[in-house]
Amino acid sequence: MDTSDDDWRVLQSIFFAAVISESITEMNEILAIQGPEMAKVLATSVDEQGISPMMTAIRHECFNVVAFLIANFGVDVTGCHGAFEWNGTKYYNISPLCAAIISRQADIVDEFIAVEQGQLDQVIADMEGIKxxxxxxxxxxxxxxxxxxxxxxxxxxxxxxxxxxxKEATRLRHTTVDGEPAIPKVIPPQSSHLFAKAMGFTSEFTTLEHLDQLEAQLNFDFGYPELHLYTQALLVSQRMSHQSDPEQHKYILVHLCEYADTFHDERQFNRAISIGMYMMGQFQGLEEWDDPFVNSMIIKVIEILVGSFIELMDLPSSDREEFTFANIMTVMEYTLEHNVKLRSVNYREDDGNELDLLIFDQIEILTELLPTLNEQETHRFKRTLYHFIRTDYRFNRVGQGNLLHLACCTCSITTKLFHLNVIKLLLELGVDPSATSSNGMTALHVLASIGWEHWSTNITDAIQLLLDSDAHIDQPDDEGITALDLFKLKEKELTENGISNVYLQKLIHKVRPLTCLAAQVVSRHGIPFDDLPSSLISFVNRH
Structure with missing residues (x-):
């Protein structure tokens, strides 16, 4: 080392200050000026208390610095045992992994385990280091x-x-050291019935025999025994996490989300719903709406729940215990609440589009359930939907159109009648059948734009529903094109493809009402109509 002791101390002080302030830029400058060899000496040195930069980064919860020291300064986390201080207690000769676990920093723990993956010797060394x-x-x-x-x-x-x-932890509980008594594991009551259900009413391991059973299950290729271990890991982490710490709480939720997704993938939909319902309650207080990571996790959980509901719809009632009105309605109300908050901040457009479809999926499910609901349940659903309609919420997927535009758009992707039933329900609750999107398109424009290969009775029934509700077939969009113009093109297109559609043929030759023809004359010739009643002004403007 060519630097003097004073210069070294100054350089080391600057380096530790950069670690504490999480200044990656300053650390990069030190690396560029001092070179890789000196930089590594700095990164593995210790201060007057015997604490290294790595342990300092862990103490100050600087994940980015930890990752930077590994990737850019070549710090070997499997060999840099040393001193660590946390909550007023100083520990000696422990590994960075042990320090991260003591300080409950899940992201750093994951980083270290990724480094150690496949190194059994290092796992054993870390266990011995902790002991x-x-x-x-x-x-x-x-x-x-x-x-x-x-x-x-x-x-x-x-x-x-x-x-x-x-097993090592369990032995340490029951093996007395210097006459110390055994330390039995005390399992507190599970935080709620919802959590117990999410965990499959499983109890946390307390004995070596229980762990032997878990180990034996791993030898079977059926039943996905790894999920039993995942359950145990969640139970352990939940019991020891500090619920007041948002980062630890987020860590648990991330793994609960993965847990629910795994059950969904394995077609255990009821269990996936149980986990998702518990998580929705846990999101309260952690809804950092400007945090893309948290928001994406919330949307993912809603997606798992809605996907599971859809899968259960076609199963016998005995196999869908979590497919209940209460669960579906709770998820829908939460989704609508999240949707409002999501759009009050800067959000990713992809998240918004995904949430739009999840909202509509839930409306479809509940609409199909309507004939089976009691009066109170029916009122709750219709009231919620009515209030959502009154917000005049607009969907990106259909050019800032409303819920009716989206319902008509989906008629092209399925032959199921509940899309048609959704349209009926929306019209019953007062949706304007001639409301326009950002480019002036009505719901009839949407239906007329559906490709001929998707044309079906479902679509013609939807058209008739709108016309029966006084939708204007001759209302032009921003380019002056009416739905009637599009239907004429559609009829021609179908004929050219050898498809005869009697309904369309009658529709395009049907004489328009005199009121509509009169309104078109007023608009076309610029006849003043400002003195008309407001309802008539609106009527003329639609033509």
């Missing part, structure tokens, strides 16, 4: 149990590591 550290025996047990959970969360391929680590 030989100066932390209390209770903290050693907690650290081991959280370490096991972290390996499960990182990869199911690490499940054997997790069981070995949990």
């Amino acid at each position: 030989s550290s100066t932390i209390r025996r209770e903290d050693q047990i907690d650290a081991l149990e959280l370490m096991g959970a972290a390996y499960v969360f990182y990869s199911m391929d690490s499940s054997t590591y997790a069981i070995s680590i949990w």
Whole structure:
């Protein structure tokens, strides 16, 4: 080292200050000026308290610095054991992984486990490092149990590591040291019935025999035994997480989301719904609407729930215990609430489009359920939908059209009648059948624009529903094109493809009402009509 002691201390002080302030720019400048060799010496040095930059970054919860030290300064986290201080307690000769677990920093734990993946020797070394550290025996047990959970969360391929680590923690509970008594695991009552259901009413492991059973299950190729380990990892993490810490709470929710998604993929839809329903309650207080990560997670959970409801619709009632009006309605109300908050901040357009479709899917499900609902349930659904309609919410998917535009658009992708029933319900609740999108298109324009290959009785029935509700077939869009113009083109297109549609033929030759013809004359010739009643002014403007 060519620098003097004074210069070294100044350089080291600057480097530690950059670590604490999470200044990646300043650390890059040090790397560029000092070169890789000196930079690595700095990154592996210790201060007067014997604490390294890595441990300092962990103490100050600087995930970006931790990742930067590994990737750019070549810090070997599997070998840099040292001192660490947390909540007024100083620990000696522990690994960075142990330090991250003690301080409950899940993102950093994941980073270290990714580095250690497949290194059994290092896993054993970390276990021994925790056991030989100066932390209390209770903290050693907690650290081991959280370490096991972290390996499960990182990869199911690490499940054997997790069981070995949990066995070591369990032995440490029951093996007395210097006459110390055993430390039995105290399992508090589960936080709620919803959480218990989400966990499949599973109890957390307490004995070596229980862990032996979990290990034996891994030898079977059926029944997805890894999910049992995932359940245990969630139970361990939930019990030891500080619910007041948003980052720890978010960490649990991320893995609950993955848990629900796995059950959905394995077609265990009722369990996926149980997990999702629990999570919706847990999102309260963590809804950082300007946080894209949190928002995407919320949308993902809604997607899992709605997808599971749709899958259960076609199953026998005995196989769909979570497919209830209460669950579906709760999810819909939450989705609409989230939709309002999402659009009060800068949101990603993809998230908005995805949420639009999820809203409509839920309206379809509940509309199909209407004949089976009691009076109170029917009132609750219709009241919620009525208030949503009154917000005049606009959907990006249909050019800023309303719910009726979206319902008509979906007529082209299915032959199921409940799309038609949604249109009926929307008209019953007072949706304007001639409302326009941002480019002046009405719902009739949407139906007339559907490709001929998708043309069906479902579509002609929807057209008739709108006409019976006084929709204006001769109302022009911003380019002056009416739905009638499009229907004439559609009839010609169908004829050219060898398809005869009697309904369209009658529709385009039907004589228009005199009121509509009169309004067109007024508009075409610029006849003043400002003195007319407001309802007539609106009528003329539509032509």
